[in-house]
Amino acid sequence: MKLMIPASGGLDSTLLLYEALTTTAHDVVAVHYDEGWLAVRDPRREALAAEAFDAIAAWLRREAREFRTLYGPTVEIDSSSAPFPNAERPVRPGFAETERTGWHHEIFATHGHYAGETGADEAWVALNTWNRRRDTAWLGIERVAFRDRAGPGRALRYPWLAFRNGVWTGRSRLGNLRRIPAELHALTTRCYRDGGPGDCGACLSCLARVFHDRWCRSLDDVGLARIEERIEELAYFGRHFDKADAATYRHRQIDDVLRDEEGWRAWFNAEGIGSEV
Numbered sequence: 394m395k396l397m398i399p400a401s402g403g404l405d406s407t408l409l410l411y412e413a414l415t416t417t418a419h420d421v422v423a424v425h426y427d428e429g430w431l432a433v434r435d436p437r438r439e440a441l442a443a444e445a446f447d448a449i450a451a452w453l454r455r456e457a458r459e460f461r462t463l464y465g466p467t468v469e470i471d472s473s474s475a476p477f478p479n480a481e482r483p484v485r486p487g488f489a490e491t492e493r494t495g496w497h498h499e500i501f502a503t504h505g506h507y508a509g510e511t512g513a514d515e516a517w518v519a520l521n522t523w524n525r526r527r528d529t530a531w532l533g534i535e536r537v538a539f540r541d542r543a544g545p546g547r548a549l550r551y552p553w554l555a556f557r558n559g560v561w562t563g564r565s566r567l568g569n570l571r572r573i574p575a576e577l578h579a580l581t582t583r584c585y586r587d588g589g590p591g592d593c594g595a596c597l598s599c600l601a602r603v604f605h606d607r608w609c610r611s612l613d614d615v616g617l618a619r620i621e622e623r624i625e626e627l628a629y630f631g632r633h634f635d636k637a638d639a640a641t642y643r644h645r646q647i648d649d650v651l652r653d654e655e656g657w658r659a660w661f662n663a664e665g666i667g668s669e670v
């Protein structure tokens with residue numbers, strides 16, 4: 394089977410690529426998109442991401458096996474004719490906080506474009522449970538945008554996630570931090586802010602890494618699962634999304650949760666799991 398994996402140079406997609414190369418026999422093509430024009434990126438960060446992708450590909454060819462790489466721009470789409478127009482919309486009906494759908498639409502159209510261009514049977518996208526708190530509303534955007542560009546007979550998959558009983562389950566970002574080989578992790582763009590090796594101390598990538606090293610290193614899988622569940626509860630992910638208050642809900646709640654040193658110390662003491670590092 395031919396597999397297309399969008400690879401940004403960050404933790405999640407790098408690990409997915411590593412897993413596909415080491416645990417499957419699929420014919421893999423990794424595609425890095427130039428996202429420099431996007432508002433959420435910038436040209437300098439994109440240059441660092443492209444460098445990271447090169448280093449990652451070289452490491453994987455040496456340590457895992459051969460595979461194809463491809464570079465290209467994201468596709469431009471006319472969102473005005475799309476089923477979900479390029480506009481702000483509530484993260485959930487009735488919620489005050491909004492998100493832009495256009496960027497999301499562009500990315501999944503690009504996944505579809507390169508799935509078609511590479512002749513892939515499937516595109517695997519490295520979403521973890523922290524990317525999926527919004528029930529299934531966004532699946533519609535993703536599937537339509539992908540299918541319109543990929544053409545028939547190509548599948549869009551999220552290998553780490555499952556949707557059961559109205560809840561997304563699967564691997565979180567912490568689970569990925571636990572699994573990626575340290576050498577490979579060191580090559581990834583580790584910060585959303587500058588793409589460099591530093592710690593901005595503010596972006597989700599840096600916060601997750603600090604949190605993982607502070608609280609999760611010595612835990613077994615059961616302990617980690619309890620932490621993941623607690624994060625979902627405090628940040629209104631998964632089955633806890635329904636408890637979020639429509640007026641005060643913030644997408645960045647997870648940042649506050651990961652930063653809450655005092656709260657976690659108290660929780661660890663009360664739960665009696667693991668030990669402080």
Ligand SMILES: [Zn+2]
Pocket residue numbers: 583584585586587591592593594595596597598599600
């Ligand atoms: Zn950062």
